[in-house]
Amino acid sequence: MKTSLLGILEPTDDGIIAQLSRKTIREGEERLLYAMLECAIEDYQKYASATDKKGQQLFQQAEEWFFEIDSGSEFSFENLCDYLQLNACYVRKGLLKWKNEKLCRQARQRLAS
Numbered sequence: 067m068k069t070s071l072l073g074i075l076e077p078t079d080d081g082i083i084a085q086l087s088r089k090t091i092r093e094g095e096e097r098l099l100y101a102m103l104e105c106a107i108e109d110y111q112k113y114a115s116a117t118d119k120k121g122q123q124l125f126q127q128a129e130e131w132f133f134e135i136d137s138g139s140e141f142s143f144e145n146l147c148d149y150l151q152l153n154a155c156y157v158r159k160g161l162l163k164w165k166n167e168k169l170c171r172q173a174r175q176r177l178a179s
Contacts, residue, residue: 095149096149096150099146099149099150100150102141102146103146103150106128106131106132106143107128107161109124109125109127109128110125110128110129110132110161110165111164111168112124113125113128114165114168114169115168115169115172131143132157132158132161133158
């Protein structure tokens with residue numbers, strides 16, 4: 067397979083090298099944006115019922131980022147979703163559903179205690 071690729075890809079062909087570079091950059095950008103999203107979701111879920119100040123701040127920052135509308139930031143949640151081809155409203159609904167279920171479970175546990 068390597069010999070057939072060598073015949074197709076000429077190392078001095080700037081067009082092919084540029085295409086490969088763009089693809090690599092795009093994949094790297096996507097990995098970074100997915101990591102940002104994953105980190106925010108982890109903070110949202112981990113600190114949703116935090117009682118310490120730092121945990122509460124991390125949750126609040128994540129929640130504000132998820133639910134901010136019309137932010138001019140390149141790294142806003144909506145822009146990130148657009149870039150990753152995710153439906154921001156759908157993700158938000160999922161986060162709210164998760165939070166409400168968690169709060170209901172905690173309330174039932176307190177009542178049962």
